[in-house]
Amino acid sequence: MRNTKIQQFDSLSTGLLSAILLFWMSPSSASSANDLFDLSIEELVNLQVTTVSRKAERLSDTTSAVFVITQDDIQRHGVRSIPDALRLAPGLSVLQIDANKWAVGSRGISGRFANKLLVLMDGRLLYTPSFSGVFWDVQQTLIEEVDRIEIIRGPGAVVWGTNAVNGVINIITKPSASAPGGSVVGGLDPEGAEFLAVRQAGHLGDASTYRAFLKYQSADGNQLVGGGDGADGWDLLRGSFRADKASDHSEMTLSVEAYTGSMGQTVIGFDPLPPFFDVFPNDADVGGAFAAANMSVTHHNNSKTTGQFYVDYTTRDSALFSEDRTTFSFDLQHQRSFGRHDVVAGGWLRFNRYDIGGSNRLDLLAEVDGDRVISAFVQDEISIVDDALSVELGLKIENNELSPDDIEVMPTARLLWKPVEKHSVWAAVTRAVRTPSIADLTAAVSDIGIVIPPGDPFNPFPVPMRQGTVGNPAFESETNLSVELGIRGQLNETLSYDLALFDMSYDGIRSFVPADVNCSPSGISIAVDPTCLFTSDSVIARAVFTNDNDSTIRGGELSLDWMPVKQWRVRSTVSYARERLEPAPSTFDAGSTYPEWQFSLRSEWSPTDSIGVAAFVRYVDEIEFPAIDEYWQANVNLRWSIRDHWVVSMGVRNLLDDATEEYRSELGDVFPTEIERSAFLNLRFSY
Numbered sequence: 001m002r003n004t005k006i007q008q009f010d011s012l013s014t015g016l017l018s019a020i021l022l023f024w025m026s027p028s029s030a031s032s033a034n035d036l037f038d039l040s041i042e043e044l045v046n047l048q049v050t051t052v053s054r055k056a057e058r059l060s061d062t063t064s065a066v067f068v069i070t071q072d073d074i075q076r077h078g079v080r081s082i083p084d085a086l087r088l089a090p091g092l093s094v095l096q097i098d099a100n101k102w103a104v105g106s107r108g109i110s111g112r113f114a115n116k117l118l119v120l121m122d123g124r125l126l127y128t129p130s131f132s133g134v135f136w137d138v139q140q141t142l143i144e145e146v147d148r149i150e151i152i153r154g155p156g157a158v159v160w161g162t163n164a165v166n167g168v169i170n171i172i173t174k175p176s177a178s179a180p181g182g183s184v185v186g187g188l189d190p191e192g193a194e195f196l197a198v199r200q201a202g203h204l205g206d207a208s209t210y211r212a213f214l215k216y217q218s219a220d221g222n223q224l225v226g227g228g229d230g231a232d233g234w235d236l237l238r239g240s241f242r243a244d245k246a247s248d249h250s251e252m253t254l255s256v257e258a259y260t261g262s263m264g265q266t267v268i269g270f271d272p273l274p275p276f277f278d279v280f281p282n283d284a285d286v287g288g289a290f291a292a293a294n295m296s297v298t299h300h301n302n303s304k305t306t307g308q309f310y311v312d313y314t315t316r317d318s319a320l321f322s323e324d325r326t327t328f329s330f331d332l333q334h335q336r337s338f339g340r341h342d343v344v345a346g347g348w349l350r351f352n353r354y355d356i357g358g359s360n361r362l363d364l365l366a367e368v369d370g371d372r373v374i375s376a377f378v379q380d381e382i383s384i385v386d387d388a389l390s391v392e393l394g395l396k397i398e399n400n401e402l403s404p405d406d407i408e409v410m411p412t413a414r415l416l417w418k419p420v421e422k423h424s425v426w427a428a429v430t431r432a433v434r435t436p437s438i439a440d441l442t443a444a445v446s447d448i449g450i451v452i453p454p455g456d457p458f459n460p461f462p463v464p465m466r467q468g469t470v471g472n473p474a475f476e477s478e479t480n481l482s483v484e485l486g487i488r489g490q491l492n493e494t495l496s497y498d499l500a501l502f503d504m505s506y507d508g509i510r511s512f513v514p515a516d517v518n519c520s521p522s523g524i525s526i527a528v529d530p531t532c533l534f535t536s537d538s539v540i541a542r543a544v545f546t547n548d549n550d551s552t553i554r555g556g557e558l559s560l561d562w563m564p565v566k567q568w569r570v571r572s573t574v575s576y577a578r579e580r581l582e583p584a585p586s587t588f589d590a591g592s593t594y595p596e597w598q599f600s601l602r603s604e605w606s607p608t609d610s611i612g613v614a615a616f617v618r619y620v621d622e623i624e625f626p627a628i629d630e631y632w633q634a635n636v637n638l639r640w641s642i643r644d645h646w647v648v649s650m651g652v653r654n655l656l657d658d659a660t661e662e663y664r665s666e667l668g669d670v671f672p673t674e675i676e677r678s679a680f681l682n683l684r685f686s687y
Contacts, residue, residue: 040493040563041490041493041494041495041496041561041563042422042490042493044496044561045059045060045488045489045490045496045561046058046059046060047059047068047070049062049066049068049150050150050170050172051066051150051152051156051168051170052064052066052150052152052156052159053159053344053379053381053392054159054333054335054344054346055304055335055342055344060424060488060489061416061424062426063392063414063415063416063426063427063428063486064152064153064154064156064414064426064428064484064486065091065152065153065154065484065486065498065500065502065557066150066151066152066153067089067090067091067150067151067153067498067559068148068149068150068151069085069086069088069089069148069149069151070147070148071144071146071147071148071174073085073088074143074146075144075612075639075649076604076612076614076637076639077602077614077616077635077637077651078614078635078637078639078649078650078651078680078682079143080143080187080195080680080682081136081140081143082136082139082140082141082143082146082149082171083096083102083104083136083139085143085146085149086104086149086151086169087600087616087618088600088602088616089149089151089573090153090557090558090559090573090574090575090598090600091106091107091151091153091167091500091557091573091575091577092104092105092106092151092153092167093105093106093110093594093595093598093620095110095620095628095662095663096662096663096675097112097662097663097664097665097670097673098221098222098230098232098265098266098670098673098675099219099220099221099222099230099232099233099234099264099673099675100136100137100219100232100234100263100264100265101136101137101232101263101265101665101670102136102137103663104117104119104134104136104169105117105166105167105593105594106153106166106167107153107154107166107167107502107504107553107555107577108166108504108553108555108577108578108579108592108594109166109553109593109594110593110594110663111133111593111666112133112663112665112666112667113131113132113133113666113667114133114134115132115133115163115434115437115510116163116165116166116167116434116478116480117134117165117166117167117168117169118156118160118161118163118164118165118167118168118169119134119139119168119169119170119171120160120168120169120170120171121139121141121170121171121172121173122171122172122173122255122292122294123170123294123308123331124290124292124308124310124312124329125312125327125329125350126139127163128325128437129352129371129402129435129437129438130323130325130354130356130437130438130439131437131438131439132163132434132437132439132440135286135316137234137236137263137286138236138259138261138286138288138314139171140215140217140236140238140259141171141173141238141240141257142185142197142199142213142215142238142240144183144185144197144199144684145173145174145199145211145213145240146171146172146173146174147172147173147174147175147178148172149169149170149171149172150169150170150172151167151168151169151170152164152167152168152169153166153167153500153502153557154166154167154428154430154482154484154500154502154504155412155430155431155432155480155482156168156432157396157410157412157430157431157432157433158377158379158394158395158396158410158411158412158430159344159377159379159394159396161348161373161375161377161396161398161410162373162398162400162403162408162410162432162433162434162435162477163433163434163435164432165432165433165434165478165480166432166480166482166504166553173242175209175244175253176201176209176210176211176242176243176244177201177209177244177246179201179211180201180202180203180209181200181201181202181686181687182198182199182200182201182686182687183198183199183684183685183686183687184196184197184198184199184684184685185197185198185199185682185683185684185685186682186683187680187681187682187683188680188681189678189679189680189681190678190679193218193219193220193678193680194217194218194219195215195216195217195218196215196216196217197213197214197215197216198213198214198215199211199212199213200212200213204243207245207246207247208243208244208245209243209244209245210241210242210243210244211241211242212239212240212241212242213239213240214237214238214239214240215237215238215239216235216236216237216238217235217236217238218233218234218235218236219233219234219235220233221233221264222659222673222674222675222676223659223673223674223676224266224279224671224672224673224674225661225671225672225673225674229266230264230265230266230671230673230674231264231265231266231281231282232263232264232265232266232673233264234261234262234263234264235261235262236259236260236261236286237259237260237261238257238258238259239257239258239259240255240256240257240258241255241256241257242254242255242256249297249298249299250295250296250297250298251294251295251296252293252294252295253292253293253294253295254291254292254293255290255291255292255293255294256289256290256291256292257289257290258287258288258289258290259286259287259288259289260286260287261285261286261287262283262284262285262286263283263284263286263318264281264282264283264284265281265282265283265284265318265319265670266279266280266281266282266670266671266673267279267280267281267282267319267320267669267670267671268447268668268669268670268671269361269447270446270447270451270466270538272463272464272537272538274453276451276453276464277451279671282318282319284316284317284318284319285315285316285317285318286314286315286316286317287314287315287316288312288313288314288315289312289313290310290311290312290313291310291311292308292309292310292311292312293308293309293310294306294307294308295307295308301336302337303334303335303336303337304334304335304336305332305333305334305335306332306333306334306335307330307331307332307333308329308330308331309329309330309331310327310328310329311326311327311328311329312326312327312329313325313326313327319359319361319669320359320361320362320667320669321356321357321358321359321362322356322357322359323354323355323356323357324354324355324356325352325353325354325355326352326353327350327351327352327353328350328351329348329349329350329351330348330349330350331346331347331348332346332347332348333345333346333347334346340382340383340384341380341381341382341383342380342381342383343378343379343380343381344378344379345376345377345378345379346376346377347374347375347376347377348373348374348375349372349373349374349375350372350373350375351370351371351372351373352370352371352372352373353369353370354368354369354370354371354438355369356368356438358443360446361445361446361447361669362443362444362445362446363443363444364438364442364443364444365442365443365444365470365471366441366442366473367442368402368438368441368442371400371401371402372399372400372401373398373399373400373401374398374399375396375397375398375399376396376397376398377394377395377396377397378394378395379392379393379394379395379412380392380393380394387418388417388418388419389415389416389417389418390415390416391413391414391415391416392412392413392414392415392416393411393412393413393414394411394412394413394414395409395410395411395412396408396409396410396411397409397410398410398433400435402435402436402437402438402441403433403435403436403476403477404436404474404475404476404477405476405477408433408435408477409431410430410431410432410433411430411431412428412429412430412431413428413429413430414426414427414428414429414430415427415428422489422490423487423488423489423490424487424488424489425485425486425487426484426485426486426487426488427484427485427486428482428483428484429481429482429483429484430481430482430484431479431480431481431482432479432480432482433477433478433479433480434477434478434479434480435477436475436476436477439471440471440472440475440510440545441471441472441473441475442471442473443469443470443471444468444469444470444471444542445468445469445470445667446466446468446520446540447466447467447468447668447669448467448468448469448666448667448668449467449668450467450668451464451465451466451467451538452464452465452466452467461517461533461539462533463533463536463537463538463539464537464538464539465517465538465539465540465541466520466538466539466540466541467540467541467542467543468540468541468542468543469512469542469543469544469545470515470516470542470543470544470545471544471545472544472545472546475510475545475546475547476508476547477508478506478507478508478509478510478547479506479507479508480504480505480506480507481504481505481507482502482503482504482505483502483503483504484500484501484502484503485500485501485502486498486499486500486501487499494562494563494564495560495561495562495563496560496561497558497559497560497561498557498558498559498561499556499557499558499559500556500557501555501556502553502554502555502556503552503553503554504552504553504554505550505551505552506550506551506552506553507550508547508548508549508550509547509549509550509551510545510546510547510549511545511546511547511548511549511583511584511587512543512544512545512546512587512588513543513544513546513548513586513587514541514542514543514544514586515542515543515544516541516542517539517540517541517542518539518540518542519532519533519535519536519539520536520537520538520539520540521536521537522535522536526539543588546584546587548583548584548586548587549581549582549583549584549587549589550581550582551579551580551581551582552579552580552582553577553578553579553580554577554578554580555575555576555577555578556575556576557573557574557575557576558573558574558575559571559572559573560572560573567605567606567607568603568604568605568606569603569604569605570601570602570603570604571601571602571604572599572600572601572602573598573599573600574597574598574599575597575598575599576596576597576598577594577596578596579592579594591624591625592623592624592625593623593624593625593626593666594623595620595621595622595623595630596621597619597621598618598619598620598621599618599619600616600617600618600619601616601617601618602614602615602616602617603615609641610640610641610642611638611639611640611641612638612639612640613636613637613638613639614636614637614639615634615635615636615637616634616635616636617632617633617634617635618632618633618634619631619632620632620633620662623663626663626664626666626672628661628662628663628664629661631657631660631662632656633654633655633656633657633660634654634655634656635651635652635653635654635655636651636652636655637649637650637651638650638651645685645686645687646683646684646685646686647683647684647686648681648682648683648684649681649682649683649684650679650680650681650682651679651680652677652678652679653677653678653679653680654675654676654677654678655677657677658676658677659674659675659676659677660674660675661673661674661675662675
């Protein structure tokens, strides 16, 4: 992947390094390294969030398990991608598959296509309805533009709709007025990962501001399990423009963004000769663009109306499938207070248009060229005792053409109680729904799992037996009833805590029932013509998707935040989630895809106003499926503000091991890869 673009980037990176050395010996506090340390623990626990109820509220007053990753967190730890930032949150499982693929899950359910976690950026949906998940490889906005990431662990279905079952992640970018001027940011590491971004912001008029950036990023590959080049290097070019206009009673935002790139991988293919598989490098071509308009108006009675319209286009062409998808979405909501009632109501209309192609591993049995979603919700927060007790009731009604049910109903009831000052208790009962994806309904996929050779006790045929799945047009929505209990508060001026317990009961979750055995390459069923075995190189045993299984996941998350002195902050999290599956007699269970225990500890220290040192240690428990051993990881980062305009950041990832296998693609399409240790240097010049 070392093409001319990367060679030019090498030269530019070398120039940046030379320039920074000229300024190295003159530290300055003009760009402070400890801005967040100006806040007390009390101010930190009262940060405002908007994702929980789609209105601004203090974190300490929310009735959900909420965590906020701030821009300060991102800078201190040298975070270079959105999934890397999500590792800082409790209750999430963030596992890297290769250089560009991630498995991000919440509360007991994970995977490359984690289908119960809803992800948004500035309210724009990143969740993929065709395959039920998020393609994290293309969510590579300029990380310095992220204001905060608000994470709800648990259902957010009432305000965000279907598929917000066990979590909601909302990535919120900065308004263009937040950082006027320009900057140039560059980074590299010895293994070949490089990036360069140019940003400019300013005024368009008395009340209007803008920002624009152009970013190029690339990375070399990791190593395969057992050795060899993973061929998973990638590159991505992204350009973005945003304009904001504000007045006394209204705000308006217009955003336009586009990207193009290539994602490498080592693909596993079937071979009729032992060892019955072949591996080969393959690049997936990706691209996309969106235009979004947001507006909010505050009325004379302090009620507020907000609206959003966006058009989003994405394209992907890989060895497994190809997809061109265009989304049109219109969202409108209104907030108003009536005495003790604070009501938020709204809805949206969304259209998706698809052009999906298969491959020799994936075939669509029926063509789906589009779908429509119509949704409406209302939520009422009722104050029972001022500043001490409140109740929240909400209802979401949604019609989704991919769901066999005409109407999906998702209610919630929530309670907030403040028995003493600086401590609060909350409880919630919520129903959430995960609608079928196009893959659930129509996709036939081959070579999931290993090939069983002839002569094996599990293979009665004289040729190799491959495994696969097939979609089911009658597949129904999965439902979840979640019961949550939480307590948070301050033990003293230096220590805060947040504990959340949950019991999530799933009904009709996706399961597998043996369906048929087909000869390959003819595709003839052996039940119809057993003689096809004489002309076949293999057979494919497929299992069809059903809703026969139920599951219960119980667990909890604990976060502690300690600031013994103003210059030092320590945060620790412990997460536990255990699943009890109740399979039907005719189905089978592949095993848990989620680590039961996770632990993290991070330390952030600023010995001076211009220097910040951060360390992050995490433990991930073993995973049953795919079989992944437990492991520890550690990262360190040093950030130094020098002169008036320069910031240098350097760090090491995966300090404890040369390479770690974190996860494997559940489709079996990508050869297992180990994530190698890496060091990096980032330079920023602001003007």
